Each structure stands twice: as C-alpha cells, then as structure tokens.
Amino acid sequence: MTRVHDMGGRFGDGRIDPGHPEDPIYAQDWHARALAVTLAAGALGQWNIDMSRHARERLSPRDYTDFSYYEKWISALADLLVDTGVLSADDLAGQGDDTRHPLAERALKAEDVAAVLARGGPADRPMTGMPAFAPGQRVRCLRPAANRAVDGGHTRLPAYAAGAEGQILRCHGAHVFPDSNAHGLGEAPEPLYTVVFAAAELWAQPERPGDEVMLDLWQSYLEPA
Missing domain, CATH: 2.30.30.50 (SH3 type barrels.)
Structure with missing residues (x-):
C-alpha cells in the first residue's frame, strides 16, 4: 500500500521548477540548520537512512501536503527521536532535565563533519x-x-x-x-x-x-x- 508521498508522475501537479543555478542553496537560513541537525542526529546511530525516509513518509497526509520540504525533515526527525527513545516529548518541549545524555559521547563534532560526509553510508x-x-x-x-x-x-x-x-x-x-x-x-x-x-x-x-x-x-x- 502506498502513502501520500508516492506521487511521482501524477497528472495535474504541473511542471517541476528546477530553479536557477544562481539561486541560493537554501531558501531560508533555518533550512540549512534543519539539514545539519538531521545529519547530526543520524550520526548517533539509532536509526538508518531507510528508517529516516519512512519517518517522513509516515507524516499525516495533511502535514505532508502542507509542510515544506525541510518542515517534513524536521518533523520526521522529531518523531524518530521520540520513537527511538533518544528524547522524550517533554525534552522536545523544553521540559526535560539537564542530566547528561547517555549518547553524549557519540555527538558529531564540528571538526569531524567533513570526514563523516565524505565517508557517506555505502549500501x-x-x-x-x-x-x-x-x-x-x-x-x-x-x-x-x-x-x-x-x-x-x-x-x-x-x-x-x-x-x-x-x-x-x-x-x-x-x-x-x-x-x-x-x-x-x-x-x-x-x-x-x-x-x-x-x-x-x-x-x-x-x-x-x-x-x-x-x-x-x-x-x-x-x-x-
């Protein structure tokens, strides 16, 4: 059974606008931060790329159609963090405690980002x-x-x-x-x-x-x- 994301080739959606080569990579500053925090959270090793994709697909049909691209990413990340027990709903609401997190040692450090991205995740x-x-x-x-x-x-x-x-x-x-x-x-x-x-x-x-x-x-x- 397919979900709302599976709309490739659907009639009536109009042409895809590829943008212009001189357009900024990110339309808004927070888009870059959404990508960065998603990659950093993935480096904790609590899920894989296929789980991450499925989390975006599992957004409600209304949210999926209403959200922009990076709104989908950050919303799915919130679901993954709670589903895997990395954070609680209270943590996301800013109501968690300040206890050192068990995964703190796995945090992706700025000096390691280039090497991690270059290594990728071969499948x-x-x-x-x-x-x-x-x-x-x-x-x-x-x-x-x-x-x-x-x-x-x-x-x-x-x-x-x-x-x-x-x-x-x-x-x-x-x-x-x-x-x-x-x-x-x-x-x-x-x-x-x-x-x-x-x-x-x-x-x-x-x-x-x-x-x-x-x-x-x-x-x-x-x-x-």
Whole structure:
C-alpha cells in the first residue's frame, strides 16, 4: 500500500521548477540548520537512512501536503527521536532535565563533519549467489507497489511502475534492501538493477512518447516478463 508521498508522475501537479543555478542553496537560513541537525542526529546511530525516509513518509497526509520540504525533515526527525527513545516529548518541549545524555559521547563534532560526509553510508554489500536477471532480459514490476513484509511499510518501488514491463540494463551487485532495513528486520541485501522503461509503458499520455525512464529496482520488486 502506498502513502501520500508516492506521487511521482501524477497528472495535474504541473511542471517541476528546477530553479536557477544562481539561486541560493537554501531558501531560508533555518533550512540549512534543519539539514545539519538531521545529519547530526543520524550520526548517533539509532536509526538508518531507510528508517529516516519512512519517518517522513509516515507524516499525516495533511502535514505532508502542507509542510515544506525541510518542515517534513524536521518533523520526521522529531518523531524518530521520540520513537527511538533518544528524547522524550517533554525534552522536545523544553521540559526535560539537564542530566547528561547517555549518547553524549557519540555527538558529531564540528571538526569531524567533513570526514563523516565524505565517508557517506555505502549500501553495497557482497553478492551471494547469482542474480536472477541478466542485462537485456525483460522483466515486470510487481503489482501492487507495496512492502510485502510490513503492511503499509517502506518500499522504493514507485506506484507508477507497478505492473510495468521493462528491460534490465545492468546489475549493480547486492545492496541493502530498504523494505527490510526500514523496519529493523535486517539489511537483507539483494541484487539491485537499473531497469529501462518506455515512457508510454508508465503513462497513458507521456509528454514525449519516445522517452525512456530508468529506475534502480531491487530484485524482490521484479518478475520475468
């Protein structure tokens, strides 16, 4: 089952405005702080990137549609901090005590930020066994687009691709499976493929029917066509 965030390719939303190269990176000063505190909190090691994405997806439909991009980030961060027990609702309201936090030693220091960002969080893992699909093979995305293990859970298969037929372009090796990792069920790495779809396969009236769309999709999302 998809959530309100899964709106890719939806009709009627208008063109995407990419902005201008000379536009400021952050429209408002607090946007940079929202990004910084989200990354710093993530460095505490209490959740992974897939849990973080799912926290944003789990915002209420009204909040998700009303909030700006970084309002979604900071609101989801507040939920993560409480859900994982890092902070309490009282702490967020400024009513907590001043006791030294158990995770204080893990705090990301300013002098370490550049190295942490450069290191990133690679999601590739050793491949075990042979991939089920090979370049050039025709495949079909499962329908519906949904997490098969957790009802309403996180998935990276977009709804607009459910049931669509495409062709394997390449296999990127094994990568952490988000549908599992977002719910504390383990990394469960599996092959990740770039799959090429004709635009007309995804949308009834594509703006340019000759276009192709490439999606990176995990093996569990695919079946032979």
